[in-house]
Amino acid sequence: MDFAFGPDDDAFRQEARTWLMAHHPEGRSHAWERELGRAGWIGIGWSEDGYGNRRASLTQQVVWAEEYARAGAPARLGHIGENLLAPTLLAHGTRAQKERFLPAVARGEELWCQGYSEPDAGSDLAGLRTAAVRDQDTYRVSGQKIWTSLAQDADWCFVLARTDPGSRRHHGLSFLLVPMDQPGRVDVRPIRQMTGTSEFNEVFFDGAEARADHLVGGEGNGWRVAMSLLGHERGVSTLAQQIGFAQELERIVRLAVDGGAVDDPVLRDRLVRQWAELRTMRWNALRTLGRSDEDPGAPSVAKLLWGGWHQRLGELAMAVRGAGAAMGPDDWSIERPYELDPLQRLFLFTRADTIYGGSDEIQRNIIAERVLGLPREPR
Structure with missing residues (x-):
């Protein structure tokens, strides 16, 4: 399979990168959602006229998501409306529901x-x-x-x-x-x-x-609609998520080199393994993009891959830092008793990566029953 992007994708990437460089808020906010909407960057992947903004191919949706993550733009307040609700309404909603809710999401007005x-x-x-x-x-x-x-x-x-x-x-x-x-x-x-x-x-x-x-x-019919929505949850956004993962890994590698931890052959092997697995996740995400109807196990495989990988990355961050990973900031005080740096937050938050969004056990059951055809687990 050809994973390369074409000339139209490259031009789209330059347009997105230029706009993001000129419009970069300090943090996420409702005002930022409305600015994205005015510029036509919300709903670019919606397939029907009149509801979203500019048209974009599947690869261009990937380009936008990657450039947004690469620019370090703030986490989206409108993510759930744009990437979960909207595809679900396009697939299962009535015309009146689409007309009522999708334009408001595309303008960044309703969260x-x-x-x-x-x-x-x-x-x-x-x-x-x-x-x-x-x-x-x-x-x-x-x-x-x-x-x-x-x-x-x-x-x-x-x-x-x-x-x-x-x-x-x-x-x-x-x-x-x-x-x-x-x-x-x-x-x-x-x-x-x-x-x-x-x-x-x-x-x-x-x-x-x-x-x-x-x-x-x-x-x-809520179960059918809900399962359709969960398939969208692990689509284009997974590739953008991997840009953030790459930035976190780069930071840990730099810390290992600067602090000398890279000289430890075990830690060096773990760093290389994390890099190789991240590349593999990218190829797998591109391979399965837009094929959730053909491959019902693809979202579960993706969740298993990135959940475990990201959790191991948090553990690796602490191993690279050694005993100092358990220490708080130098300016600790009674007024600020609980301050974590980014890598400490990474480690603690990734404890939940294999649970939220469907635990690893649930994902394995889905693969076993819906893909491999194995009998259901007794209750």
């Missing part, structure tokens, strides 16, 4: 979060208990979601809920679009992590309203 995991239904998503009861033209949603990224900033949440009270497992679930601005009915509580930060949240729904015409894919 989204994902209401999937629950305290007792994380990787085993089919065990969720959040319920939605139909009341004429409205559903009333009650339950708790957890590990909800960006819920504190989101205007909307797409929620997987049980609409058939007598159903079990993946039957009787529906995919609903729920507005977050419902005081007393939607409560967002940040989760403080061992890194000291709060990227994730708990979200409590207490009779929150969702319009019946904001049900995606039909009542009871």
